[in-house]
Amino acid sequence: MNVLSSLQPILNEVTQRFGQRLESVRAVHPNEIYVHAKMELVAGFTAHLYRKWNARLVSLFADDARQTDGAFHLFYVFALDAAHGFFILRVPASPDKAEFASLTNAIHAVNWQEREVQDMFGLKLVGHPNPRRCALHDDWPEVHPLRKDFDLRTELPPFTGSRHDFRVVEGEGVFQVPVGPVHAGIIEPGHFLFSVAGEPVLYLQLRMFYVHKGTEKLFETLPVPHGVRLAESVSGDSSFAHATAFCHAVERAAGVEAPPRARALRTLCLELERIYNHIADIGAICTDVAFVTANMHALRLKERVLRVNEHLTGNRLLRGMACLGGVRFDFDADQFHALKQLLVELTPEFESLIELIRESSGTRDRLETTGVLKPEVARDLGVVGIAGRASGFNHDLRRDFPHAFYDQVQFTVPVFTEGDVQRRLAVRREEVYQSLAIIQQTMDKLSAGPVRVEMGPLPPDRTALGYVEGWRGEIFHWIRTAPGNRLARCKVKDPSLQNWPALSEAILGNIIPDFPVVNKSFNLSYSGTDR
Amino acid sequence: MLDILRKSLSTGIVTTSYPATPPEVSNRARGRPEIDWANWKDARPATAICPTGAISYEERTGRRTVRLDMAKCIFCGLCAEVDKAIRMTNNCECAARRRDDLVSSASYSLQSDGTHERMVAGPSTSQAPPGEQWPARGASLEAIGQQIKARAAKILGRSLHIREVDAGSCNGCEIEIVNLNSPVYDLERFGIHFVASPRHADMLLVTGPVTRNMELALKKTYEATPEPRLVVAVGACGCSGGIFGVNYATRGGVDQVIPVDVYIPGCPPNPHALLQGILVAIGRVEVKQAHGS
Numbered sequence: 105m106n107v108l109s110s111l112q113p114i115l116n117e118v119t120q121r122f123g124q125r126l127e128s129v130r131a132v133h134p135n136e137i138y139v140h141a142k143m144e145l146v147a148g149f150t151a152h153l154y155r156k157w158n159a160r161l162v163s164l165f166a167d168d169a170r171q172t173d174g175a176f177h178l179f180y181v182f183a184l185d186a187a188h189g190f191f192i193l194r195v196p197a198s199p200d201k202a203e204f205a206s207l208t209n210a211i212h213a214v215n216w217q218e219r220e221v222q223d224m225f226g227l228k229l230v231g232h233p234n235p236r237r238c239a240l241h242d243d244w245p246e247v248h249p250l251r252k253d254f255d256l257r258t259e260l261p262p263f264t265g266s267r268h269d270f271r272v273v274e275g276e277g278v279f280q281v282p283v284g285p286v287h288a289g290i291i292e293p294g295h296f297l298f299s300v301a302g303e304p305v306l307y308l309q310l311r312m313f314y315v316h317k318g319t320e321k322l323f324e325t326l327p328v329p330h331g332v333r334l335a336e337s338v339s340g341d342s343s344f345a346h347a348t349a350f351c352h353a354v355e356r357a358a359g360v361e362a363p364p365r366a367r368a369l370r371t372l373c374l375e376l377e378r379i380y381n382h383i384a385d386i387g388a389i390c391t392d393v394a395f396v397t398a399n400m401h402a403l404r405l406k407e408r409v410l411r412v413n414e415h416l417t418g419n420r421l422l423r424g425m426a427c428l429g430g431v432r433f434d435f436d437a438d439q440f441h442a443l444k445q446l447l448v449e450l451t452p453e454f455e456s457l458i459e460l461i462r463e464s465s466g467t468r469d470r471l472e473t474t475g476v477l478k479p480e481v482a483r484d485l486g487v488v489g490i491a492g493r494a495s496g497f498n499h500d501l502r503r504d505f506p507h508a509f510y511d512q513v514q515f516t517v518p519v520f521t522e523g524d525v526q527r528r529l530a531v532r533r534e535e536v537y538q539s540l541a542i543i544q545q546t547m548d549k550l551s552a553g554p555v556r557v558e559m560g561p562l563p564p565d566r567t568a569l570g571y572v573e574g575w576r577g578e579i580f581h582w583i584r585t586a587p588g589n590r591l592a593r594c595k596v597k598d599p600s601l602q603n604w605p606a607l608s609e610a611i612l613g614n615i616i617p618d619f620p621v622v623n624k625s626f627n628l629s630y631s632g633t634d635r
Numbered sequence: 636m637l638d639i640l641r642k643s644l645s646t647g648i649v650t651t652s653y654p655a656t657p658p659e660v661s662n663r664a665r666g667r668p669e670i671d672w673a674n675w676k677d678a679r680p681a682t683a684i685c686p687t688g689a690i691s692y693e694e695r696t697g698r699r700t701v702r703l704d705m706a707k708c709i710f711c712g713l714c715a716e717v718d719k720a721i722r723m724t725n726n727c728e729c730a731a732r733r734r735d736d737l738v739s740s741a742s743y744s745l746q747s748d749g750t751h752e753r754m755v756a757g758p759s760t761s762q763a764p765p766g767e768q769w770p771a772r773g774a775s776l777e778a779i780g781q782q783i784k785a786r787a788a789k790i791l792g793r794s795l796h797i798r799e800v801d802a803g804s805c806n807g808c809e810i811e812i813v814n815l816n817s818p819v820y821d822l823e824r825f826g827i828h829f830v831a832s833p834r835h836a837d838m839l840l841v842t843g844p845v846t847r848n849m850e851l852a853l854k855k856t857y858e859a860t861p862e863p864r865l866v867v868a869v870g871a872c873g874c875s876g877g878i879f880g881v882n883y884a885t886r887g888g889v890d891q892v893i894p895v896d897v898y899i900p901g902c903p904p905n906p907h908a909l910l911q912g913i914l915v916a917i918g919r920v921e922v923k924q925a926h927g928s
Contacts, residue, residue, distance in 0.1 A: 155802035241848055249883055258883045260847065273659065286853050288797045288831035290813050292806055293849055314848045315803045318884035330686040333711060334878055340807025384813075397639050404649055410814070412663065418665040418723075420905055421807055424711045439663075456642065463638060528694045 108134040114157050118191075135189040135505070136569055141197040142205060146180065150207060152454035153182050153191065160185065160499075161207070162602075163580050164176035164217040165595040166225045166491055168252045170199055172565070176227060178204055181569065181580065181593075185504040188191065190569060190632050197227055206232035206335040213486025216601060224320075239634075241420075243269045256321050268517030273299035273307050281616065284387040285314045289620070292630035296619075303615040308608040312633050319527050319635040323594035326585075328562055329428060331591065335581065336423050338596055338634030344373045345574030346596070346632075347426035349581040352507060353570025353594075354428050357585050358562055364509075365432030365553045371509035372443070372547050373413075375539040378575035380409040382532040383454070384537075385627050389529055390461060393470035401457050405450065412446045415439060421506060428568055430556025440547065441485020450549055451540055460532055470527040475622030479521055487606045489599045491626050493531045495523035501573035508572070513545040517617060523610075528625040537573075561589045576600065576629065636909055641709040641840040649691040651907075654920050658907035665710045667900075670703060672741045672758035677750040681714035681721060687871065687878045688836065690764040697745050698755065705729055705737040706888070707875035709889045709902035729900045730912035730921050734890060735872065736922070737898060773823035788918040790863060791837045795827040795917055802853045802892075803846035803885060808870040812840065820906045827913065833857075838865040838916065843873035845892045857893045865916050867897045869909065874898045 107115055115137060119129055120610070127140040141149065153159035163181040163584060170176065175196035182191040189404050197204050206229050208215045219238035222229045226248035228236045238401060240247070243265035275282070278301050285293035295311035319338060323331050335350035337344040348370055352600025410420040416439050417425040427430055435443070461467055461517025475485065479496035487497060500508040500517040516535035518528035564587040572579045586592035603626060651659055651927060660666070678701040681690045681750050689707035715721045731737050741757030799812055814823040830836050833856045845853055857866070869891040871877035876887030889895050899912035914920040 244847075248881070254883075256882045260883055263847070285849065286800055286833070286856050290809055290816075290829060292804070292809065293852065314852070315801070315846050315877045316848055316884050317803060317846055318845060318882045319879070322879065322882065326686075328877075329684075333686040335903075337805040337807070337872075337878055340805040343807065384810075397643065400818050401642070401646070403814065404646070405821060407778055407814065407817055408820045411659075414664050414905075415661040416663075417713065418661075419710070421810065421903065422809075423709070424713075429673045447811060461641060462641065471802060541657065611857060629806060630801075 106130045106134050107131045108189050109136065111135060111137065111184065111186040114173045114184060114189075116316065117156070118152070121152065128201075129437070132567060135559055136192065136356070137189065138192050138567070139470070140194050143178070143197065146195055146205060147207065148179075149193055150180065151186075151210065151537070152183075154211075157184055157338050157363050158186065159191070159213060160182065161211055162486075162578065163582065163597045164221070164594065165215045165582070165597075166197075166221045166227060166250070167584060167593045167595075168225065168250065171252060175199065176202065177223060178221070178227075181582070181583070183505075185499050186504055192569065202226060203228040203230050204295075205230050206235075208232050211456060211486070212484050212605075213523065213602065221611065224346050226251065233508075239316065240251070241313065242266050248395060249318060252405060256318060256325050268311055270297050270309050271307075275301065277301050279305065281492055291520060294630050298616060300620070303609050303614055303617070305616060306564070310604055311609060312604060312630065314634065315631050316634040317631075318593055320596060323591055325588075328589050328591060331594065332426050332428060335596075336426065339598055339629040340574060340602070340635060341419060341629060342377065342574045342632065343596070344377050344426060345424040345572045345579050346581070347507070347571040349570045349579045350429050351426055351570065352422065352593070353568045353581040354562065354582045355561065356570060356585055356603050357566040357568035358559055359427055360559055361555060362430040364551055365434070365632040366555045367433045369435065369555060370510075372543055372573065373417065373425055374508060374574070375542050375546075376409060376413055376416075377422060378539050379450075379536055380406050380413070381575045382536050383409065383487065385624065386457070386461070386529055386532055388524065388627075389471070389621055389623050390467060392624050393467050395464055395467045396456065398461050398464070398467070401460065405453055406430060406449065407448065415442050426470060427556060429559045430554070432556070434555045438452050443543070443547065443597065447540055447544060454536060468526070470618070470621065471529060472524060474618050475591070475610040475614055476527045477523040477606055479523060481609050482523065482606060484488055485606050485609070487603050489574075490528055490531045490535075491603050491606060493517065494527035494575065496521040501571055505571060509546055512549055513542050515542050524620055525625040565592075576627070577603065596631055597635075600628035600630070600633040603628050604633060637671045648804055649818050650824065653817055653907055653910065654723050655916065658727055658905075659904070660725050660727060660905065660907065662725060663907075664727070665723045666704065666725045666727040667710045667729050668703070668710070668715060669711070669722045669724050670710065670739075671722075673754055675701070675720040675743070675751055675754070677718075677739070679741075679749065680717040683688055684713045684717050686711065688880075689901065694745070698742055699745055699751065700742045700907060702738055702742055703718050704875065705900045706734060706898060707871055707877065708900060709871050709878065711902075712873040725902065727905050727908040728911045729904075731898050731922055732896065732913045732915070734888075734895070734898060735864045737900060738758070742849070764851070772848055785918065788865070788898050788916065791865065791917050793826050794839055795825075795842050795913070796830045796836045797827060797838045797913070798830055798833045798856070798903040800833075800839050800841045800853060802841055802849040802873075802889065803844045803869065804842035808873070811906055811909060812842075814906045815909055820910060822910070825914070825919070833863065835866070836860050838867060838913070840867050840913070841873055841889045841893075844876040844879045846885050848884075850886055850892055853889075857911040863898045866893055867912055867915055867916050868895045869900060870904060871900060871910070873901045874900055877902065909916075
């Protein structure tokens with residue numbers, strides 16, 4: 105078994121400790137180890153990995169394998185950041201006793217994911233503190249769309265069920281402020297219910313999944329190459345990151361690696377995506393505290409990046425660039441010239457924008473100590489990405505699980521512990537500087553060669569995890585292949601799903617007028633969450 | 636304060652003069668695909684590679700009718716890679732008043748190996764009814780409706796308030812819609828701006844596909860918008876359901892739920908395309924034809 109040397113000691117310890125209770129241990133990739141066991145082992149195995157090896161449970165999902173294995177499978181994906189590898193625990197759930205034990209009381213980070221499994225597969229959650237519907241709204245009929253016997257095109261009857269029962273917050277002077285799903289700004293739909301006493305927020309309840317589009321089910325019906333285009337539409341602001349995570353998963357399942365030049369071009373595009381989103385967010389944060397001038401400059405810079413994206417890939421959001429086995433287009437001298445020119449122009453412009461914001465004491469006053477997410481809360485909720493790194497989360501897949509070209513370039517990962525809006529802005533600011541440096545280094549180190557390898561038909565019944573550090577945080581695509589160059593399952597994990605519950609914590613005690621800026625400082629994707 | 640003013644002054648004017656000047660897009664941008672209909676030899680490879688079904692065909696008694704549906708096209712350009720008869724242009728101005736206007740089709744007689752022998756009909760796009768004439772006595776309800784729309788456009792044309800509604804989008808369209816407020820596109824120079832409530836709005840700018848969970852919210856938003864009101868469907872998903880199509884969780888395009896006045900194809904439509912579509916809806920610019928006909 106070919107296993108990453110840093111992962112080997114953990115593997116030895118775990119196999120020794122759990123012995124016969126592990127039915128099989130198999131590395132499908134040097135950094136991706138599958139452990140099959142019985143459901144009874146989940147709690148103990150998880151606790152052990154957390155305590156002994158500092159693991160993080162980064163994804164929890166199910167797969168309907170009743171046709172092939174006579175059972176549902178539950179998957180628990182653990183990231184062992186220090187060892188640069190993943191342990192994936194698979195346990196069966198019998199169709200006769202379609203239920204699974206909840207981990208939420210021990211690990212709050214899996215709350216929504218467990219409920220989503222319950223909704224989409226009809227596997228009853230046992231021991232969950234709040235086992236109500238999450239992914240399917242309360243008015244949906246009793247259907248389980250990710251079961252194999254549910255057809256994608258099923259036409260559901262008009263919904264007649266009940267509305268969601270929010271938790272009641274009572275007390276003298278307490279009242280409720282419902283917002284959404286159609287919001288006042290140009291943003292995505294979701295429902296927020298604030299319970300307030302005067303101006304400070306006592307409690308915030310979130311109702312998401314308004315833009316659930318059946319994406320994971322749809323992946324199962326498309327030829328694999330079409331899946332790349334669908335992955336681009338999981339979350340538009342992360343089009344390239346999601347598509348690349350999908351390609352990464354398929355390539356790993358096929359045992360193919362994208363050639364070096366392709367990996368370098370992927371890194372260039374991922375960093376361009378990071379830059380335009382970070383600049384847009386910095387501007388939008390300023391708008392939400394009434395510093396509109398800064399946003400106008402930010403929008404102007406963002407436009408410059410989008411136009412370079414278009415010149416490089418034919419699309420402003422980098423769509424159409426990703427493909428299985430590499431990237432679709434190589435860049436010629438003219439395109440590299442445009443990219444270099446962007447770096448030359450953007451660096452001083454961005455510095456000047458940051459200086460403008462730094463000198464605005466009113467802005468600083470609104471951002472500091474606003475929307476604090478404490479590091480211990482962030483850790484409990486498994487918060488990742490920008491929001492995590494502003495609250496002490498020292499992880500970045502680019503550094504800990506180098507993909508694309510990230511093992512060839514030098515960069516630092518900015519981490520703060522204050523966890524306020526100002527620090528979430530600061531993470532973005534520092535990351536833009538790092539991204540500019542990464543682009544420069546990548547161009548310097550670029551070698552000639554092909555930008556894609558041909559992918560043959562995909563072998564059936566392979567599993568693989570694809571991962572990319574998108575601008576918002578870590579993105580995972582997990583696939584199981586089926587005969588005929590199709591997928592039996594594609595699990596998409598956007599960092600937003602992980603981070604939403606943290607918003608409810610960060611807003612506590614803040615005033616409602618600060619909610620827009622706190623929300624924007626997280627800038628989570630509704631579509632990525634709801635899929 | 637002085638620094639803020641100095642920076643603004645030193646930046647100068649960055650606003651595009653579109654639509655007076657052509658769209659400022661890269662010559663490498665992928666826009667509307669152009670098909671050499673007369674010399675098209677085989678529609679099957681392009682159909683197979685199209686991820687959204689924008690290119691499709693039907694066969695009947697030795698005849699193949701091929702359709703290009705711009706409402707579904709995501710401008711990925713994969714068809715042009717496998718088929719020399721298709722060329723990607725950087726033309727992004729594709730807005731149309733009717734769903735049918737986005738569909739072109741042609742029929743071919745077939746050879747025994749399944750390739751096209753020759754074009755026997757088309758290429759055609761259905762013709763839009765004339766918009767500006769007053770309906771004749773006894774005109775159909777539909778024609779009268781069209782006239783009322785045209786008059787509404789005139790009333791709203793100089794000061795338009797838009798409410799944006801995301802009814803299921805991936806947020807790609809929202810990124811470009813936000814850019815309309817940037818100093819580069821500066822929507823306010825047309826007297827158009829975004830408002831926070833449908834009750835203040837003259838136009839709903841709707842992205843899709845309309846999900847089951849947003850269907851009711853979209854209907855309520857439409858009903859809350861005072862008449863006369865316009866609806867513009869944005870993006871491949873808003874126009875047709877796009878790559879998501881119709882499934883257990885989505886209804887497809889916006890017109891499956893509320894009436895639509897203008898369709899803006901694209902994935903996402905760039906800010907020029909959005910501007911063109913909005914200006915078409917209020918009669919301030921004209922629809923551009925696909926193939927010079």
